[in-house]
Amino acid sequence: MKPNILLIAVDSLLSTHMGCYGYHRNTTPHIDRFARGATLFENTFSAHIPTTPAYASMFTGRDCFGTDCVALRHQGGLPGDVPTLAEILRDEGYATLNVGFPESNPAARGFERYVSYAGWGSLDQGRSHKAEALNAAFFPVLDELAAGDKPFFAMLRHMDPHSPYLPPEPFSTLFYQGDATDPAHTSMRPVWDFKPFADYFRSWIPSDVTDAEYVVAQYDGAVAYMDACIGAIFTRLEALGLAENTIVILNGDHGETLNDHECYFDHHGLYDVTLKVPLIIRAPGRLPADRRVPGYNQHKDLVPTVLELAGIGLPGDLPMEGRSLLPLVSGETPSHEPSFYITECTWMRKHGWRTPEWKLILALEPDFHSKPPVELYNLILDPGENTNVAESHPHIVAALRAEMEAHIAKRTQATGRPNPVENQPGWHGIKGTDYFTSSGQAYDALHIGGPASAAKLQAQSRAAKAPSA
Numbered sequence: 001m002k003p004n005i006l007l008i009a010v011d012s013l014l015s016t017h018m019g020c021y022g023y024h025r026n027t028t029p030h031i032d033r034f035a036r037g038a039t040l041f042e043n044t045f046s047a048h049i050p051t052t053p054a055y056a057s058m059f060t061g062r063d064c065f066g067t068d069c070v071a072l073r074h075q076g077g078l079p080g081d082v083p084t085l086a087e088i089l090r091d092e093g094y095a096t097l098n099v100g101f102p103e104s105n106p107a108a109r110g111f112e113r114y115v116s117y118a119g120w121g122s123l124d125q126g127r128s129h130k131a132e133a134l135n136a137a138f139f140p141v142l143d144e145l146a147a148g149d150k151p152f153f154a155m156l157r158h159m160d161p162h163s164p165y166l167p168p169e170p171f172s173t174l175f176y177q178g179d180a181t182d183p184a185h186t187s188m189r190p191v192w193d194f195k196p197f198a199d200y201f202r203s204w205i206p207s208d209v210t211d212a213e214y215v216v217a218q219y220d221g222a223v224a225y226m227d228a229c230i231g232a233i234f235t236r237l238e239a240l241g242l243a244e245n246t247i248v249i250l251n252g253d254h255g256e257t258l259n260d261h262e263c264y265f266d267h268h269g270l271y272d273v274t275l276k277v278p279l280i281i282r283a284p285g286r287l288p289a290d291r292r293v294p295g296y297n298q299h300k301d302l303v304p305t306v307l308e309l310a311g312i313g314l315p316g317d318l319p320m321e322g323r324s325l326l327p328l329v330s331g332e333t334p335s336h337e338p339s340f341y342i343t344e345c346t347w348m349r350k351h352g353w354r355t356p357e358w359k360l361i362l363a364l365e366p367d368f369h370s371k372p373p374v375e376l377y378n379l380i381l382d383p384g385e386n387t388n389v390a391e392s393h394p395h396i397v398a399a400l401r402a403e404m405e406a407h408i409a410k411r412t413q414a415t416g417r418p419n420p421v422e423n424q425p426g427w428h429g430i431k432g433t434d435y436f437t438s439s440g441q442a443y444d445a446l447h448i449g450g451p452a453s454a455a456k457l458q459a460q461s462r463a464a465k466a467p468s469a
Contacts, residue, residue, distance in 0.1 A: 002151040003283070003310055004246040005089070006237070008230060009058075009101070009155060011051065012162040012267050013252040015044075015278040017223055025175055027223045030231030031250065031280070038248075038282035039291040039329055045354075046254045046277050047298050050267055050346045054253040054299060055107035059084045061303035061322035064343055065411040069106065070421040071345040073429050077106045083318065085303050086110035086153060092312055095150045099138050100157035111155070115141060119159035122203045127168040130160045131229030139236060146240040156233075160226035161256060163265050164204030165218035171225040176217035180209045187212035191264050196347075196368055200448035201265070212259040219258060219265075244284045247309055251302065252277035261385070262369050268347045270361045271385045275342060275354070283309050287329060295328040295335035296356075341407050343421045347428075347446060349435075351421050353404035359385065360400040364422065365435045368442035376400075 015021040018028040020035040021042075046054045048064045052074045056067040060082050064070050067078055078084070086096045087110035098111035100119055108114070117137040121128030138156060145152040160167070188210050192198055205215060230250075237243045255274045257263035267274050279297070281287055286309050300322030307314060308324045327333035339355040348367040352375075353360045361375040376390035376397055390397050408419050425434035428446060436442040 001245060002093070003286075004145075004151050004242060005094075005153040005306060005310065006233075006246055006248045007153075007155045008158065008233070008248065008250045009055075010158040010161060010226070010250065010252045010278075012254065012256040013158075013223065013278060014161070014255045014258075014273060015252070015276055016255075016273070017220060018278060020280070021278060025220055027175075027220050028227045030227050030234065034230075034234060034248070034250070034282060035280050035290075037289045038280050039287045039289075039293060041279040041281075041293045041295075041297060041325065041328075043294060043296045043335075044251070044277050044279035045275050045296070045298050045340070045342075046252070047275070047300075047340055047342050049254045049270070049274055049344045051253050052105060052107050053343070053345070055101070055105070057299040057322075058251065058253070058302050059086070059107055059110075061085075061300050061320035063298075063300055063321045063341070063411065064420055065415045065417065066300075066319070066321055067107075068415075068417055068420050070343045071424055071427045073427065074106055078109060084110040085306065086112075086155075088303075088307070088312070089153045089310075092310075093150060095145055095148060095152045097141055097145065097152060097154040098157075099141075099155065100134060100159065101155065113141070119157075119162075121164050121166045123164075123166070123206070124203075126166075127172060128160075128164065128166040129168055131158060131226045134158060135229055135232055138233075142236065142240070146242055158226055158230070160222040161219060163200075165215065165222045165265070166204055167218065167221035167225040171221035171228075172218065173221075174217075174224060175220045176214050178211065178214070180206075180211050180214035182210060185210035185212075187259065188215075190262065191215075191259070194262075194264055196443060196446045197264060197266070197448055215265060216258050219256070247281065247283040247286070247306065249282075249302070249306070250278060250280045251299075252279075266347070268344060270342050270344050270350055270352050270359070272359075272379075272383070274344075281305070281309075281325075287326075291329060293325070293328050295333070296338050296340075297325055297328065297336045298322070298340065301325050301336060339403065341404060341411075345421055345424055345427050349421065349424060349427060351404070353400045353407075355379075355400070358396060358400060360397060360404065362401070362404075366437065366439040366442055368436075368439060368446050370439040370443075 017023050019032040050072050053069045056069040096111045097113045099115045101108045103114045115137050117133040254267050256267050261269050263269040304322050304324040343351045349364045359377045363373040374390045375388045377385040430445050
C-alpha cells in the first residue's frame, strides 16, 4: 500500500527557537514529541530565499539554476520540463491537496485542489488565529481523503511565525512579563527608525513598545500557538487511523531575522538565521525514530527523499540536483554538499558561498541597509555572523569567490541559461527601475505599508503563468 504524505511547511520558522533543536523556551512541546518518534536533520539549509525560490527547490529537487527562480516576485512559471512533486505524485495515483499556498505562486504548480485560509492579521483585527483557521480548512478535506480510495499528498503552509506576530492568549503573554513600554529600553529605536518597514510594524506592534524582546516573545508565542494546533493535526491522523501509513514531514521555507543584523523581524539577509531550517520526517517502518542526522542537506534533497520513502522511482531521465537523504540516515554518507551556493532576492539582491568554516556574501547592487558590498564571516569563531572580516582576509574572499564562480559556470553551462540572480530586472517591483544604483535610492523606494500590502507580495495575481522556455 502506498503511503500517504503530509508536508507541514512552516513559513519563517527558526529551528533555533524549537525545543527539539535546543531552544531554552518551551515553544514546541508537540513537535518535540513528534521528533522523538521521527528522524531530525540538524543541518538543513534553504539555499535560495525567500518563499518562492525556496518552495520551488523544495517541490522540484532542483537548485536555482534548475528552477530558474530566485525572486519572491518571480515572473512567469517554472520551466515546463521541471515537474513538481505534486505532479509526480499525481501521476502515481495520488490525490493532491494544497492548503494555504496560492495557486498564483509558480512554485505551487500541480496540485489538484487548493484551499485557502486567513493567514494574515493586524492590531485593528485583533489577535490572529492563523493555525486554527488552517485546521478548520484542512480537517474536512482530510476526512474526505481518509475515506477515499487513493493515497494522498497534502501540503499545509503554516503562517504563524511569519509577521505579523499576533498570537492569541495565553500565548501572547507566555514568554514576556516585563514592561514593554519602559522608556529605559532603547532596543526598538532603530526598528521604528527604519523607514521602509516602519509603517508595517506600526500596523501590528503597539507604537509605544520600546523593548525588542517583547516582539521576540510574540514570535515565540506564535510558534507555541502553532505548535498546539499542529498537535491537533497529529491527533486527527491518529483518530482517522492514518498515522502508521502516513509519512509526515515538517520543513521550513526559510528562517527569520528577529532583532538580528539590522534586518528587523523579516527574512532577508543571507545569514544562517534565515538559511537554516528545521526538517523532521516521521515514516513508520521506513525511518528510525529518535534519530538525529548531522549531515548537510538542502531543500533540493526533499523530493528524492520523499520518492524513495514512498517506493517511487525518479521519472525516467528527469534531471535532479537533489539527492535522497536516506544514505545520511543510515550513515552510508556523512553529508551532502558541505559547500554550496546561496542567493536572496526579496529586499536585497545578493549571492554567496557557504562552507562549514566560512560564509562569503556579495552584493549584486547596493542595498537599503547600506551594508558593505563584500561580507565574510568565520562561522567557527563567529557563528552569529556579527564581525565582517572581509578586509582582513582578502585571500579567503578571493578563494571563496573563485569556488562560487566555478560553480556558477558549471551550472549555467549545464542548464544553458544564465544565472537567474544576476538577471532580475525589476525584481523589487518598483516600476521604471531595473536595478538600484545606490543604497539611498533603495531605502527611499522600498516600502511595506500595512498587512494587506505585505500579503499582496505573497499572493499577488500573476499575468504570465505559462512555463518559461
